[in-house]
Amino acid sequence: MNSSICLAPRFYLASCAVMGALLTHNTYAAEGGGSAYPSGVNTVVSGKLPPPGFTSFVYMSNYQADKTMGNDGKEKSTIHNFDLNVKAVSLRMDYVYSDYSLLGATLASRLVLPFVDGKVSYEIDTPRGRVRRSDSQAGLGDVTVVPLMLGWASPRISQIVGVDVFAPAGSYDKDRLFNPGRNTWAFAPWYGVTFYPIEKLELSSKVLYIINQKNDATDYQSGNEFNIDYNIGYNFTKLFQAGISGYAYKQVTGDEQQGTSVNGNGNKGQVFAIGPSVKYQTPVWGVVVKWQHETLVKNRAEGDRFWLQGTIRF
Secondary structure: OOOOOOEOOOEOOOOOOOOOOEEOOOOOOHHHHOOOOOOOOOOOOOOOOOOOEEEEEEEEEEEEEEEEEOOOOOEOOOEEEEEEEEEEEEEEEEEEEEEEEEOOEEEEEEEEEEEEEEEEEEEEEEOOEEEEEEEEEEEEOOEEEEEEEEEEEOOOEEEEEEEEEEEOOOOOOOOOOEOOOOOOOEEEEEEEEEEEEEOOEEEEEEEEEEEEOEEOOOOEEOOOEEEEEEEEEEEOOOOEEEEEEEEEEEEOOOOEEOOEEHHHOOOOOEEEEEEEEEEEEOOOEEEEEEEEEEEEEEOOEEEEEEEEEEEEOO
16 A cells, blocks of 8 residues: 555554564674565555645554574574564655656655554573563654655556665664664665556555665664565455555675674575455545565564555545
8 A cells, every 4th residue: 555545634554664673683684683664564556656745644563473583494493482562653744746747757755754662572592591581662763754756657557766765763772672763874776566457456566675874883784685565456346455465575685793794694684475455445545454474584583464554535
């Protein structure tokens, strides 16, 4: 759900990237085991811009994981009773310009403000025996700004290109187990597309490449990441769509700390997620419900994401 669906004065329900991602234990890929980008959020009509003017969105999500996977794709043998839960609500505001165009494209800008509430606990084997660790934090997450988006639309296909700028505005402390923010800048050029090969079948995707900057507090350089959000939906009626959605994530370059490859293999993360998606949309309001189950996981937490995304037009 991108431009055509939202809830509460045109708010977009989203959330968060913070997921299993915000642990600061450096045995996880991309410091903390996650990403600046909330994988799986841009699935339905991800290639369409909103109409001209301001549109506000709200995203809401819940991520639950009880496993941490290693480089071999198996559960880490030194971590026990792992439990991670991240709830997030994000406000997104798009402005689509009506008086300007470039290369035949409509122009737009975007701002996303996430609010995160997370809890993590686990037991870890140490030379002195098994030790329990836990933490919980809530607060503003890192802000996403898209200074300029270019969108093209035709009856069969709509496309958007832009660059997400992730700014370290969220609460962060290097001694915490969980942080709402990541304390790093990141930049992600992306391409969104919505295609109707036949009248009632929607194929949508957002593809992005995330370039991470160094965390000065820990001297940790997370590797760059490739992410694809996708949706395959069939419109059974003009109002109702059902299908599958999810994401594919692969860390392309390895992590480094103090100039040395982390764990000797760079802790490159990967995950593939898939699950059912349902959309109900009228000309005035709409709602999307999604469940995305993670599999094929390496160097990350493994769990499930539940989404509620909605919209009201005024």
